[in-house]
Amino acid sequence: MKMDTRKQQVLMALITDFIATAEPVGSRTIARKYEMGVSPATIRNEMADLEEMGFIEQPHTSAGRVPSHMGYRYYVDFLMKKHSLSNREEEMIRRGYEDKVRDVGQVVQRTGNLLSQITSYAAVVVRPRAAGSFKHVQMVLMNPGSAMVVVVMNTGAVHHRIIEVAGGITQSDLDTISQVFNAKLQGHNMDSIKLTLIKEIYFELSKHRNLLDLAMYLIKDSFDLDGEEKIYLGGVFNILNQPEFNNVDKVKTLLSLLEQEEMFYSLLERNTDPDGVTVRIGEEINRDEMKECSMVTAAYRIGDTQLGTIGVLGPTRMDYARVVSIVECMTRNLSQTLEKMSRGWK
Amino acid sequence: MKMDTRKQQVLMALITDFIATAEPVGSRTIARKYEMGVSPATIRNEMADLEEMGFIEQPHTSAGRVPSHMGYRYYVDFLMKKHSLSNREEEMIRRGYEDKVRDVGQVVQRTGNLLSQITSYAAVVVRPRAAGSFKHVQMVLMNPGSAMVVVVMNTGAVHHRIIEVAGGITQSDLDTISQVFNAKLQGHNMDSIKLTLIKEIYFELSKHRNLLDLAMYLIKDSFDLDGEEKIYLGGVFNILNQPEFNNVDKVKTLLSLLEQEEMFYSLLERNTDPDGVTVRIGEEINRDEMKECSMVTAAYRIGDTQLGTIGVLGPTRMDYARVVSIVECMTRNLSQTLEKMSRGWK
DNA sequence: GTTGGCACTCGACACGTTAGAGTGCTAACA
DNA sequence: TGTTAGCACTCTAACGTGTCGAGTGCCAAC
Numbered sequence: 195m196k197m198d199t200r201k202q203q204v205l206m207a208l209i210t211d212f213i214a215t216a217e218p219v220g221s222r223t224i225a226r227k228y229e230m231g232v233s234p235a236t237i238r239n240e241m242a243d244l245e246e247m248g249f250i251e252q253p254h255t256s257a258g259r260v261p262s263h264m265g266y267r268y269y270v271d272f273l274m275k276k277h278s279l280s281n282r283e284e285e286m287i288r289r290g291y292e293d294k295v296r297d298v299g300q301v302v303q304r305t306g307n308l309l310s311q312i313t314s315y316a317a318v319v320v321r322p323r324a325a326g327s328f329k330h331v332q333m334v335l336m337n338p339g340s341a342m343v344v345v346v347m348n349t350g351a352v353h354h355r356i357i358e359v360a361g362g363i364t365q366s367d368l369d370t371i372s373q374v375f376n377a378k379l380q381g382h383n384m385d386s387i388k389l390t391l392i393k394e395i396y397f398e399l400s401k402h403r404n405l406l407d408l409a410m411y412l413i414k415d416s417f418d419l420d421g422e423e424k425i426y427l428g429g430v431f432n433i434l435n436q437p438e439f440n441n442v443d444k445v446k447t448l449l450s451l452l453e454q455e456e457m458f459y460s461l462l463e464r465n466t467d468p469d470g471v472t473v474r475i476g477e478e479i480n481r482d483e484m485k486e487c488s489m490v491t492a493a494y495r496i497g498d499t500q501l502g503t504i505g506v507l508g509p510t511r512m513d514y515a516r517v518v519s520i521v522e523c524m525t526r527n528l529s530q531t532l533e534k535m536s537r538g539w540k
Numbered sequence: 541m542k543m544d545t546r547k548q549q550v551l552m553a554l555i556t557d558f559i560a561t562a563e564p565v566g567s568r569t570i571a572r573k574y575e576m577g578v579s580p581a582t583i584r585n586e587m588a589d590l591e592e593m594g595f596i597e598q599p600h601t602s603a604g605r606v607p608s609h610m611g612y613r614y615y616v617d618f619l620m621k622k623h624s625l626s627n628r629e630e631e632m633i634r635r636g637y638e639d640k641v642r643d644v645g646q647v648v649q650r651t652g653n654l655l656s657q658i659t660s661y662a663a664v665v666v667r668p669r670a671a672g673s674f675k676h677v678q679m680v681l682m683n684p685g686s687a688m689v690v691v692v693m694n695t696g697a698v699h700h701r702i703i704e705v706a707g708g709i710t711q712s713d714l715d716t717i718s719q720v721f722n723a724k725l726q727g728h729n730m731d732s733i734k735l736t737l738i739k740e741i742y743f744e745l746s747k748h749r750n751l752l753d754l755a756m757y758l759i760k761d762s763f764d765l766d767g768e769e770k771i772y773l774g775g776v777f778n779i780l781n782q783p784e785f786n787n788v789d790k791v792k793t794l795l796s797l798l799e800q801e802e803m804f805y806s807l808l809e810r811n812t813d814p815d816g817v818t819v820r821i822g823e824e825i826n827r828d829e830m831k832e833c834s835m836v837t838a839a840y841r842i843g844d845t846q847l848g849t850i851g852v853l854g855p856t857r858m859d860y861a862r863v864v865s866i867v868e869c870m871t872r873n874l875s876q877t878l879e880k881m882s883r884g885w886k
Numbered sequence: 887g888t889t890g891g892c893a894c895t896c897g898a899c900a901c902g903t904t905a906g907a908g909t910g911c912t913a914a915c916a
Numbered sequence: 917t918g919t920t921a922g923c924a925c926t927c928t929a930a931c932g933t934g935t936c937g938a939g940t941g942c943c944a945a946c
């Protein structure tokens with residue numbers, strides 16, 4: 195069977211209506227409300243075809259039809275019309291970035307709040323991992339045997355951790371290492387540090403044999419900031435307003451899943467599309483507990499460096515057209531703001 | 541009417557049973573299950589008295605009785621027996637602190653996870669605010685006109701923020717200020733910095749007139765870290781397992797409340813009891829949305845400095861005896877661990 | 887290819903009935 | 917005077933029944 199224009203129209207009408215009402219849609223509703231110019235009986239025939247093709251399904255015999263995941267996918271890929279943001283929405287976004295900000299983390303978090311408020315779904319934001327380039331390192335001896343390492347990145351991110359050091363190490367030893375590191379590493383990103391610069395540092399510190407071990411350890415361990423991603427989740431309660439979550443069990447499984455931060459890394463990592471918005475529908479998320487949810491995600495960046503991902507999590511019945519536009523717009527705004535913040539920090 | 545021993549026994553039995561079953565408790569259940577040695581009819585008389593006194597109430601005419609907030613309060617204050625932790629629980633707590641840790645924030649967060657796992661309720665943890673004493677400051681010029689200020693505290697906490705500086709300020713200017721600050725401020729806490737040391741710094745920097753403004757601004761603004769508390773919430777979905785939350789509306793109001801972090805500051809601030817555990821029941825939280833919840837909280841500290849608060853949030857029908865013991869035990873362990881971490885960092 | 891008509895299915899809802907749990911009261915008992 | 921058994925009463929939860937309406941599939945007619 196082939197998809198023709200009228201089938202597309204019917205599918206479009208059905209999905210639009212279902213997104214708005216959350217109720218199974220019957221043939222008469224489509225015929226009447228969407229002015230198809232044909233009778234309900236004709237629509238019924240088309241719907242039977244669409245069902246056979248797998249785009250819609252019937253919850254039970256005497257109910258209307260509901261889009262299947264495949265139906266949503268077809269809608270997102272081919273039917274969906276671009277939604278332009280209302281003035282109110284534009285205004286909200288613009289004002290969200292007006293306030294003065296202290297650091298990158300704050301901007302990103304505020305983005306999450308805004309995103310969940312505007313869309314009325316949950317927002318997921320992955321904060322910058324160890325992206326950007328090295329700006330400064332400072333080591334502070336906390337007590338004999340342990341020191342605080344603080345690394346400042348050009349993105350404005352600050353990482354810190356406590357490490358053990360040999361008992362004999364003094365603050366001035368730490369200063370020596372810091373100086374060498376700051377001189378050699380500034381402007382390099384973490385990957386190139388590991389590969390090319392170790393030899394130079396080795397040479398530089400050769401007159402301080404006792405510090406070499408510590409310096410190498412630092413590069414190997416403390417600068418390995420991969421574990422530092424931070425997930426921010428906002429507006430989860432929004433999602434509970436959706437009628438598909440009026441069942442406590444569903445809420446429970448969803449929430450217990452959302453508390454496992456690690457899950458999101460694998461989920462969002464697969465967001466390979468380097469620019470543009472990715473839509474993942476129901477089963478495509480590959481998580482049984484989320485087969486009734488969809489995610490709309492996009493990456494944000496400073497210049498060419500991808501910093502992290504923002505996204506919206508809602509029921510499969512979400513208003514894709516609107517959400518995609520909003521995510522697009524917010525990613526643009528966020529990237530711009532970050533760029534503005536970082537201009538010159540290189 | 542006066543509270544006598546048998547009334548206490550009845551109240552005790554009723555609360556114990558209600559905590560276990562979440563069902564209104566009838567006279568027969570108490571007489572039979574708790575071997576009171578009297579008939580249900582007698583229990584009925586006692587229950588009528590207890591109701592008149594306000595300790596228990598009846599959801600509807602032909603149901604058993606349920607503890608009132610006043611009843612819980614009496615139970616917590618006078619009746620509750622100390623619950624000793626099972627080996628399994630002790631073991632879990634002990635092992636939670638075994639792993640090596642990188643910084644204070646991590647320990648505190650892990651405590652929250654553990655707390656919610658063991659109790660099966662939600663855990664609330666307020667991370668250290670600007671407690672402890674000043675250890676080190678470092679300023680990094682990010683670009684002409686803006687600088688990163690990083691402050692390290694003796695508690696192992698690291699605060700950072702970006703500030704605007706005059707265009708002419710160079711990295712070596714920043715280093716000058718840092719040096720003065722580090723020399724003068726080390727070991728002082730934030731409060732005494734504001735009061736006593738400004739003059740000394742003023743004097744010290746008088747030969748660098750151009751830096752004075754910046755230095756004063758730093759003290760006034762960047763060291764004012766009050767906004768830096770961080771709430772950690774864990775195991776919220778646990779609370780949904782409680783039968784009192786099998787209603788989606790209740791879940792929604794609770795969740796939307798929990799997303800407002802600010803609320804917790806005022807809630808936990810009033811935890812005036814400097815050591816020991818505070819129990820706040822239902823309406824005592826002073827939040828209409830939480831009148832069916834109770835909180836068990838306690839402060840944790842390094843030495844004499846109170847750093848923050850940990851707590852458990854559950855339904856009023858929570859197992860107070862058990863939760864109080866667990867919170868007590870975890871606070872002790874947490875304080876010890878932090879103390880161990882910080883030994884010598886002064 | 888389109889349409890109207892008709893029989894059929896199924897869930898939602900309202901209603902009445904029943905079973906069971908628990909109470910309050912009263913009268914008898916120690 | 918405190919305790920107990922018995923009894924009538926109340927209320928909820930659960931179940932079964934009947935009705936209504938929405939929606940379908942199919943068929944014959946246009």
